[in-house]
Amino acid sequence: MKMILNLNIDHTKRMTTSTPGQPSATTPQQQPASLTRRMPPVLLLLALKGCVATTPPNPDPHPTGSPPGRAHQTGQAGQLPGVLVMAHGGGPEWNRQVEAHVSGLRERLPVALAFGMANPHTLQAALDSLEQRGVGTVAVVRIFVSPESFLQQTEYLFGVRDDPPARGMMGHRMVKGDELPRLATDARILIDRAGLAGSEQVSRIVVDRARANASDLAETAAVLIAHGMGAEDENDRVLAWMESAAAALRDAGMAEVSVAALREDWSGPRERAEREIRATVERMGQRWSRVVVIPYRLFGFGPYAKVLEGLEYVDARGLLPHALVSEWIAARVTDTLCSAGLASPIGPCGPRRARNRFK
Incomplete structure (x- = not known):
């Protein structure tokens, strides 16, 4: 039954x-x-x-x-x-x-x-x-x-x-x-x-992506771009969670780091986001020897190539494979x-660590 x-x-x-x-x-x-x-x-x-x-x-x-x-x-x-x-x-x-x-x-x-x-x-x-x-x-x-x-x-x-x-x-x-x-x-x-978003693993992946696409981090800028959300408060939370990865890049020696959300499925917010992202990449390109665009998404580069058409940058991969x-x-x-008080076949239950969890 x-x-x-x-x-x-x-x-x-x-x-x-x-x-x-x-x-x-x-x-x-x-x-x-x-x-x-x-x-x-x-x-x-x-x-x-x-x-x-x-x-x-x-x-x-x-x-x-x-x-x-x-x-x-x-x-x-x-x-x-x-x-x-x-x-x-x-x-x-x-x-x-x-x-x-x-x-x-x-x-x-x-x-x-x-x-x-x-x-x-x-x-x-x-x-x-x-x-x-x-x-x-x-x-x-x-x-x-x-x-x-x-x-x-x-x-x-x-x-x-x-x-x-x-x-x-x-x-x-x-x-x-x-x-x-x-x-x-x-x-x-x-x-x-x-x-x-906001996890330790993602921060480490983002740093790996930057190092794979830049020989000198001190002369390289990075832009992290996420899919984004429609509601302003939800989108702001995504950007806040991305800051942990941005901080990891700065700690690794990256010259400048910016986070952005394209808000891909919402036409009005997306138009504004596209203008801001293009302006950021263009400004970074005038100041630094290289700009790396890192997609803060599970796989692929998303629609960012079309958004950044005509600008000079290096495209990195998403989180997968890693x-x-x-x-x-x-x-x-x-x-x-x-x-839930259960044993895990994957590994022992250790001390509870802080994690990104929506309540």
Whole structure:
């Protein structure tokens, strides 16, 4: 019996088919069939009667992904911990790089990938895949630069909050939030709220990118450019998180560093951002021998070549490929499981360190 985490709505059970040897990564094109039915009251009472917490006491009163006061209901979930990795998704090489950087986890515990912007179809298929392998606790790690990206939608889909976003993403289509289908699972869900932005690993990657593209940092300037957010307060937070990487570049000896967000999906703010970014790169080019543009994004150079057309600069790569991205993912898995009072197959639970986590 599968039960939706929010018991106030019809529970949805989704079925998927799998072929031996297929990768566990799920793309937006793989949309499992679904059917909806209402659970009889008698069965619901029996299921609730059998719900007994078996995990150790949680040392953190606000565990990652588990809002205080929210009871978790279980059915016939297995005992193993597993990881569901959420990523935006892109072209074949984009997806291949993400897969390559989570492959090391597969030696320690079950892993499933869900590409798409919190796509409920790929998320459900990934959950089904993990449960079929005996997973009873799922650590959801989101490989997004901003910790706020699709967070409310993700929490709503998994049933850890009751209020849907005003608007949600269904693949590349925008829908009303209450049209998003809730996910069906027997597993305990632990959602990590951290983002890559502001992390120690990203700062170290950015310094590596600068050194790979400049022989003399003392005569080189750098511009970090992120995708950015639409709302001013959210965009300001992204810029603030980027400052840790900018500080690491200055500490490494970089002559001048600037951070910017293109705000790619919002026409008005983007036009202003394009003018400011071009002006910054042009000014730096007049003062320093080289300008390195470092994309503060997971993979690729994004649309920045078109934005900077006609200007002189050196383009660096995004965060992938780099072994430190794998390190960040492993650290998020361990932190998420340890925050819930569970042992991590990835590594020991150590002292809690400061991390970029949106609350």
